[in-house]
Amino acid sequence: MKRTPIIAGNWKMNKTPDEAAAFIKELLPEIKDSKNELIAGVPFVCLPAALEAAKGSNLKIAAQNMHWKESGAYTGEVSGAMLKSMGVPYVIIGHSERREYFAETDETVNLKAKAALSYGITPIICCGETLEQREAGIMESWVSGQVKAALQDLTKEQVKTIVIAYEPIWAIGTGRTATNEQANEVCTIIRNVVKDLYDEETAEALRIQYGGSVNAANSADLFSMDNIDGGLVGGASLKVKDFSVIAGYEC
Ligand code: PGA
Numbered sequence: 001m002k003r004t005p006i007i008a009g010n011w012k013m014n015k016t017p018d019e020a021a022a023f024i025k026e027l028l029p030e031i032k033d034s035k036n037e038l039i040a041g042v043p044f045v046c047l048p049a050a051l052e053a054a055k056g057s058n059l060k061i062a063a064q065n066m067h068w069k070e071s072g073a074y075t076g077e078v079s080g081a082m083l084k085s086m087g088v089p090y091v092i093i094g095h096s097e098r099r100e101y102f103a104e105t106d107e108t109v110n111l112k113a114k115a116a117l118s119y120g121i122t123p124i125i126c127c128g129e130t131l132e133q134r135e136a137g138i139m140e141s142w143v144s145g146q147v148k149a150a151l152q153d154l155t156k157e158q159v160k161t162i163v164i165a166y167e168p169i170w171a172i173g174t175g176r177t178a179t180n181e182q183a184n185e186v187c188t189i190i191r192n193v194v195k196d197l198y199d200e201e202t203a204e205a206l207r208i209q210y211g212g213s214v215n216a217a218n219s220a221d222l223f224s225m226d227n228i229d230g231g232l233v234g235g236a237s238l239k240v241k242d243f244s245v246i247a248g249y250e251c
Helices: 017-031 044-054 080-086 096-101 106-118 131-135 139-151 156-161 180-197 200-205 219-223 240-247
Strands: 006-010 037-041 059-063 090-093 122-127 163-166 207-211 231-233
Touching: 006 090, 006 163, 006 207, 006 240, 017 037, 017 044, 017 059, 017 240, 037 090, 044 059, 044 080, 080 106, 090 106, 106 122, 106 139, 122 139, 131 139, 139 163, 139 180, 156 200, 163 180, 180 200, 180 207, 180 219, 219 231, 231 240
Parallel strands: 006 037, 006 231, 037 059, 059 090, 090 122, 122 163, 163 207, 207 231
Antiparallel strands: none
């Protein structure tokens, strides 16, 4: 089965709403011929401006987090119901920065993934190991465990629609990209976990991104690997030129 590559920018805590709108206006003509599914993951406050700027284009907008409850006394949080009401189609969940700095756990990742799906929002679920874990030889069991926990109670129909982003923590923002083989190896492990949990059809439908120092020079080689279906791009997604090269990847 041919999977459409999905390439998402993760802007992290960058750009004001005005900057977001200006950036997207500049980006759209550069990416209009891309055959890939394209996403910009923007800060909450940029969502209205980004949705408006991207309206009618081939760029979709993602939030970078959400709470799993619909509403309530959770100061500072944003719910899936709120994102849905704005027309946000994607949400990044369980990024390693959220796991590290904001106490995100496998359990909350699973709660958020289920909540997102219940609102018709597609989760991009992040996983990945630290350098210490890789060097200790526990990368495979760690990443498999993260994926199993994230997918708990999800139906195979749901799993076919979601996106998993494999992001080795040692490659994020470090300029130290995983080799094509390293990245593909773990994306293959993830696909096999999904095959064991569900079935081959589900595993083949699932899109798995690689993330971690993806740039305009290495993206095409990474994305051409068998089990890599695009990327989650941090730093390089903040530059129109770089992101448009990455977005223009042709299979
Ligand atoms: P990077 O970030 O491309 O800047 O390494 C990737 C990510 O954190 O999603």
